[in-house]
Amino acid sequence: MKKVDIILNNEEGLHARPASIFSKKAGKFKSDIIVLKNDAEDKEYNPKSILSIMSMGAAMDDKITIIAEGEDEEDAVKALQALIESGFSLEEE
């Protein structure tokens, strides 16, 4: 299992555009991935679902935890972390 904490640093939070880039990226990995907001462990979000990500209502400075489990867990966590840290400015492949 791989886990990482990231502080959301893009001004608009996880709005439609970042949420869609984020779930597109997450969908590329085989691992099971869940996302938590501000350490609230009772509420897990599915990063492969744009609706789930948007429903987080994550705003700038919120703490996002990504937990991945599976064959490509390391890559998944790294890729999603890089995406958030770039402020979702990474070009879509």
Added chain:
Amino acid sequence: MQHLQGIGVSAGIASSKAELIKPSLIEVEKKQVEDTAAEWQRVEAAKKTSIEQLEEIYQHTLNNIGKKEAEIFAAHLMIMQDEEFFGPIKQLIENNKCNAEWALKEVGERFIKMFADMDNLYMQERAADIKDVVQRLLRILSGTEKSKLGTEKSIIVAHDLTPSETARFNKKDVLGLIMEVGGKTSHSAIIARSLGIPAVVGVKGILEKINKNDELIIDGSKGEIYLNPDQVTLAKYQELKNDFLQEQEKYMKIKGSSAITKDGHKFELAGNIGLPSEVEMVLENEGEGIGLFRTEFLYMERNSFPTEEEQFKAYQLVAKKMQGKPVIIRTLDIGGDKDLSYFDFPEESNPFLGFRAIRLSLERTDLFKTQLRAILRASNYGHIKIMFPMISTVQELRGAKSFVNDAKEELQTEGIPFAEDIEIGMMMETPAAAVMSDEFAKLVDFFSIGTNDLIQYTIAVDRMNARVANLYSPFNPAVLRLIKEITENAHQEGIWVGICGEAARIPALIPYYVGLGVDELSMSAGSILESKWIIQQLDTSKLVNMMRDIENMDNTAEIKSFLEASLAKLS
């Protein structure tokens, strides 16, 4: 003829006949099905068709409108492939043996409610995206495709439009857009702006007053609508429309350039805002900062004073959106004609000369301190400056500044970060402050001239009183002399001076301000490009004669016509 007022969200003028779009939601009935697998197949098929449609709309929007606008359909495409959306639909069909339409509506409503309940306006508006997606699927399931919008030249009048509907607009035929709901940040407003279609939203009840093919005039700058206008109004607006189009063309050409005179003097053009959501308009019009952020909105339409945290969030949001560009936050300017339902203002015979603005803050120090702490905390996230309204004595300014220092000390003790070198300025809006501006200039980092009050107090005229309103003029020589004196005194002490009243954007006065060397002009977003154009036509060395001529004039009307004639020579 009937006049209706809404919120102008996309500038421009149009007159044409009305095309009504009444809500055409598909009614869904719950039905029992035997073959749930076949029912799910219907959903899969509808999904496939809608993905094809959305891909087409995405491309169309990308090519004809823009990338940002197209992204909304990229998001719709993602929803069409979202397991969190279709999983529950499949489950409902299987468990309840219900029809596809019912399951779709049920799950759609869950998400719509979830977004509508979120405490963020942007997310609330996303409920519209879910509705749009659900309606698309329902249309495909029921085999009813919508007729094309605007195939004849018309002004569209609707209760609300989905992003898909707005994106299908044909700019050639849709001349204007009126909606009963919506705000400046709603999707239809954004699309209307990028298409350059005049739009007015928030026109409650218009659908009840209007019939198809009624004649309409829409003014998207002012939010005005005329229903079945008379000939005089039509002629007037035809002229306004021609002027608007000519002006637009002129201003589009200077987008991306700076407000620099021909001989290389740079001026700063900033925007006035009263709500955080207005920042976008300022940036779209290339404002270089917020010259006046009125904070009254935080105190209005509620039952108690806003907390430090609420205020902090609003100030921080604006500071961040401006990305390092200056934001001047004016402390509470309440009283006078603006009062609060939850605060008992004393009955006053002269409210404009009474208990208002800084006078109130210096007495209700608890409120003042809360606001100052919120502003200071937000200063850690951008380039914020503090400004005090209605200062008339040096003692008031010293008092206000000492509260800033107290608030700074508190935050320091609590280990909360803020910008220690935050600039502090004051409004120049009383004649007393103007006369004493040499002294004030030693105590602040900047002046911002609030012309509305300065004119009213200098000429001692109530502009709302029709019998004397003709005395009220920003061209009044006494007012112009005070502005000159304030500017000279500011520069003498090495501080900068701006103008943030309504007179800042009066075209004929801009050459005068430039001639004085006023450093910054702050105005409503829609006037920024026009002001920039004027500055770019000026040569300060050639303004010397004009400035001397004005100094020798003692008559408001004479100054006005002289300045207007000088301006006309520019174009």
